[in-house]
Amino acid sequence: MAAAQVSVSNLHLVINNKSILTDMSFSIEQGRFLGLIGPNGAGKSSLLRCLYRFQAPTSGAITIDGKNIAEFNRQDYARKVAAVLQEIPSQFNLGVFDVVAMGLTPHKSLFASVSLRDKQAIQEALSKVGLTHKQKQSYESLSGGEKQRVMIARAIVQSPSLLLMDEPTSHLDVKYQIEIMALAKSLGITVVASFHDLNLAAAICDSILVVDKGKLVAHGSPQNVVSSSMLAQVFGVNADVTLQQCAKREHVIPHIRYQYQQPAIHRGIPRSQP
Numbered sequence: 001m002a003a004a005q006v007s008v009s010n011l012h013l014v015i016n017n018k019s020i021l022t023d024m025s026f027s028i029e030q031g032r033f034l035g036l037i038g039p040n041g042a043g044k045s046s047l048l049r050c051l052y053r054f055q056a057p058t059s060g061a062i063t064i065d066g067k068n069i070a071e072f073n074r075q076d077y078a079r080k081v082a083a084v085l086q087e088i089p090s091q092f093n094l095g096v097f098d099v100v101a102m103g104l105t106p107h108k109s110l111f112a113s114v115s116l117r118d119k120q121a122i123q124e125a126l127s128k129v130g131l132t133h134k135q136k137q138s139y140e141s142l143s144g145g146e147k148q149r150v151m152i153a154r155a156i157v158q159s160p161s162l163l164l165m166d167e168p169t170s171h172l173d174v175k176y177q178i179e180i181m182a183l184a185k186s187l188g189i190t191v192v193a194s195f196h197d198l199n200l201a202a203a204i205c206d207s208i209l210v211v212d213k214g215k216l217v218a219h220g221s222p223q224n225v226v227s228s229s230m231l232a233q234v235f236g237v238n239a240d241v242t243l244q245q246c247a248k249r250e251h252v253i254p255h256i257r258y259q260y261q262q263p264a265i266h267r268g269i270p271r272s273q274p
């Protein structure tokens with residue numbers, strides 16, 4: 001499936017009279033990898049929920065390939081958009097193979113059986129996330145990181161044109177953090193993913209959107225967005241940022257070194273020294 005072009009305009013989300021997202025506008029070109037970063041409670045998951053239609057925005061519009069997402073029927077939307085969410089479902093009383101097979105549902109008619117070609121797609125996805133040897137095991141008995149990789153395999157099988165991921169690496173060891181992100185990038189589809197590992201986001205993403213208190217405070221290439229001043233103002237941390245030439249990519253990647261010994265900053269205002 002071709003990659004999707006996504007556009008968000010003047011998005012507002014208000015829940016119980018509380019502004020969760022305020023006047024967000026941005027767009028993502030086809031096939032690009034957009035990273036969402038921001039402190040806890042900034043609104044990253046809420047934005048992803050709006051993109052996934054889990055949450056209807058209070059006002060504003062989200063379009064995919066020029067069509068408002070509210071206008072897609074459920075099956076068409078499921079064919080177009082896959083999500084790997086923060087809350088890993090725990091109700092799957094299924095084996096790993098069957099959970100991954102659920103990714104095929106939007107593409108099949110009711111009661112259609114799993115074909116040989118489907119089986120190959122499932123095996124391929126399991127191999128890509130390094131879980132071929134676990135395919136007969138029950139989903140429930142997997143570790144947190146293994147469950148997360150199963151959900152990513154399921155999203156791959158779904159063959160979407162837009163992949164939404166909420167902190168997809170939170171349970172993964174460092175090897176799989178790198179591998180899974182490289183895998184998501186290699187799919188050639190449009191990806192929107194939230195990150196807490198800012199160095200990983202800077203290394204992987206084509207562009208980064210910084211969210212703070214429900215507002216978009218910066219949007220651009222990692223090189224333009226990730227800076228000591230942004231880290232101080234938005235995250236309240238002291239850090240040095242150096243630019244590293246990447247062998248495989250033409251551009252430079254910012255690399256953050258946190259100053260663990262220095263006092264934290266309160267939103268741009270250094271805390272007083274003891």
Ligand SMILES: Nc1ncnc2c1ncn2[C@@H]1O[C@H](COP(=O)(O)OP(=O)(O)OP(=O)(O)O)[C@@H](O)[C@H]1O
Pocket residue numbers: 015016018020038039040041042043044045046047
């Ligand atoms: N259904 C809801 N009812 C009330 N408040 C909500 C609801 N959903 C989200 N919020 C609030 O909206 C704010 C943004 O939450 P969200 O989960 O989007 O942040 P986040 O950036 O993903 O945070 P984290 O990095 O901690 O996962 C938080 O203050 C949260 O408490």
